[in-house]
Amino acid sequence: MKKRNILSILSLSAFLLMAGGCKKFLDINKDPNNAVDVPVNVLLPSAQTGLTYAVGNTLTINGGIWAQYWTQDPSSSQYKQLDQYSPAQGDFDNVWLNIEIDALENLQKIVDKGNATKKKEYVAIATILKVYAYQLSTDLWGDVPFSQTLQGDAATPIFNPKYDTQSDIYAGLVKMIDTARNLIDVNDPNTPGADDLIYGGDMSKWLRFANTLKLKIGLRLAKKDANRAAAIVQSLQGAAFIKPGESALQNFNATGGQQNPLFSAIAGPVLNTTQNLVASSTAFNYFNNNNDNRLFAFYGPAVNGGFASIPQGSFGNPPTTIVSPPTPATGANAKDPQSAFAPVKLMTDYETDFLQAEAVLRGWLPGRADTFYVNGITHNYAAYKVDGLADYLAQDQIKYPTAGTQAQQLEAIITQKWAAMCGNQTIEAWTEWRRTGFPSFFVVSQASIIGANRFPEIFLYPNSEMTRNPNAPKQNHFIYDKVWWAQ
Template identity: 80%
Template sequence: MKKTNIISTLSLSVLLIFTGGCKKFLDVNTDPNNAVDVPANLLLPGAETGLTYALGNTLAINGGIWAQYWTQNPTSNQYNSLDQYVPAQGDFDNVWLNLQVDALENLQKVVEKGNATKQKEYVALATILKVYAFQLTTDLWGDVPYSQTLQGDAVTRILFPKYDAQSDIYDGLVKMIDTARNMIDVNDAVNPGPDDLIYGGKMDKWLRFANTLKLKIGLRLAKKDAARAANIVKSLQGAEFIRPGESAMQNFNATGGQQNPLYGAIAGPVLDKTQNLVASSTAFNFFNENNDPRIFAFYGPAPNGNFSSIPQGSFGNPPTTIVSPPTAITGGDANDPQSAFAPVRVMTDYEANFLQAEATVRGWLTGTPADSFYNRGVRYNFAAFQVDGYGDYIVQDGVKYPSTGTDAQKLEAIITQKWAAMCGTQNIEAWTEWRRTGFPSFFIVSQGSIIGANRMPGIFLYPSSEMTRNVNAPKTNHFVYDKVWWAQ
């Protein structure tokens, strides 16, 4: 086996050119309500970065802890509240604004400018990412603004959009993704280039991304409304999904303001390289007990040179406790400058195969057998992080695809391996899949929990900024252990 060392460094100097050297990495305009003269190619990089910043910062931390990859280091206390399951409303203000303003509002500006200038590939790309951002938002908070948000223009924009039911939002997402898919013309000479920080304007890749996103949308509803889910997934029969080696991600570099968002936060002046995030025994033991060489890709040696973990939420251990940190490939090693280069993964080739495996087990996609997708999902994940030993790993009794098992056993194997593959790099998606399926089945209640009754987090709290600003926001908040509509 070999340990991963992220060295891919697509320079973001392109972004600085396109944003005119703005001081803030996400800024694209001085006044976002007067962006009518900003062309689509200048708006797109900031919009994409608004999305990846949300994924790579707050959502990486919350998801990393609640998906039980990481826990709070006993030597510090920055994320105690997450392990205690008592985040504050204000903890969600920044990520809400990242998604609503930095991502969605700027993506809408790309759509508007693309329509005005007949640049339909920009419109298609931005619409696809709007679907991704809306799904992410509703999956985290449940009912959110959808039908009225982003409506109107700089003068007539609806400032206080109503909240839509999550079921209705999902109907809208399917229609929106189909509109975008039908809009793509891979032979269109007018398309994004290096201003697209994810795929470099390759519209064939965006089409496969869109198909994979629609597949994910359909499967999200599998337990809540199987018939509805089946119709969505079956409409993709014969479609192409994300291919090997074309995972959708944004790369970063070591320049201040252009670093991996998680590393930029934990290595910045506030946290000053304090290593708050360390290995949770839930994930660490899974890799160890299954002789999984990826353990050395996702977790590094502790300061004493050993590899070790602690149970979820056991931050009350003596501060002398020494625990393995995440590796630089996650952006989570505060003391390894290579963390700055860690890409933020939006969707991956291995995720696409696990999705197809599930759809095949459910009988909603036909052709390739489910075990082929399962094996590819694991193999592509090993390849993504340059880990040797796939052949020995996949034939183990506790790992190999349960071909003679029940559908329930097959689905558990698929989702559990998807969770393993996403360790430290697609944290929020892994937590969402656990909320949807209950897999992995070996999660424990955090030892630090103070909410009782064996409850675990199931939803984000509405941010205090939104509840005080938007008169149409819910009058009362969720409890953190409540569930979104599709999880009930």
């Protein structure tokens, strides 16, 4: 990722277009395009919106299809390449730049300005979100620039940073998150307010977010290096994690330019409310076969008023095929304006429960894995106001497999995490499948052109990086290559 000596016009534009109540943050008597003059209370919502835009648009689409919640509607064609497992390099340019410029560069400016003006809570928040963005980046692309990014100055800028190994990046993330945790002072009066679009400046919540993020970092390494993973997770004993009802998310509204970023794209002038994303039978059948009322929270009625799905990648079916679209709660229903209100979720209370369930299962944190397992399902039902929880939990196939092997218990935890993330944390669900192999019932897309029994496992490096940074890998990945922690 390259160092640029400008405040990203893209990020300010994203904030102007998307963040609610932005007028007061930009009410300054200086050139808003001059990076030196932009205060931290303007940079923070801009950086947060840049990050949520990346997560809520491109990554939600990719994750939604590759985690087999959605597939391409036979009556349209926008995402056929994703179902074919054959995206082009250029398809990853925008999301790379969203993370690099709109998020990371502005987060680093907050760190620099916050340190200079003794606003350490801004520094803490920005550092936490840098960790989130860097982990997201390395989990998607593998080796990426890290140690030399956001470095240098006007005299000696680093335009072509080296690529660091994923192992080294993870070591750096642990140090960075600990730095942020130590900066947090819940009694500091110099905290953000409404300019913090995620937690409104509540530093207790940010501390719990940071602890939960570190827990996720540790568990990501469980397959590759169990001892290293255990040490990271065990360092959190006694720490507080995200509580029920305090998921880290950004809300949106119906005002033009302030809508959910996925809905804004699919309902905008380019796609013109064409419904490309529809129910994949993989997820749809899971909910239906297990008497799970979340089916109706995540999928809406088809044009005939019924509910239906199609197998992954079966867009070759007749255009008249009847299939359910996602509900507005996911932001992915192009024809329902209520999609504009769907929040973009970075980390949720139910994800937190499932993380703790796994940590306890592995013996790295105290507690009861079965309790956290039930809590995760419960909090997901609550988030989407779904009834029938008791009946769902009472089913033998849903009960926590107390008498099962550790592998069976892990499968239950991750499968329920996947179900909970339908349409709302899709890229995380795909990443957890890459890490664990669960759910175990994914099917190869009928449209795949990459060979039998292969799935997408990694993002391609974008054209913008491969052509401009001489330190980028000389050859790109294959889409079915695995990242380091999944090998």
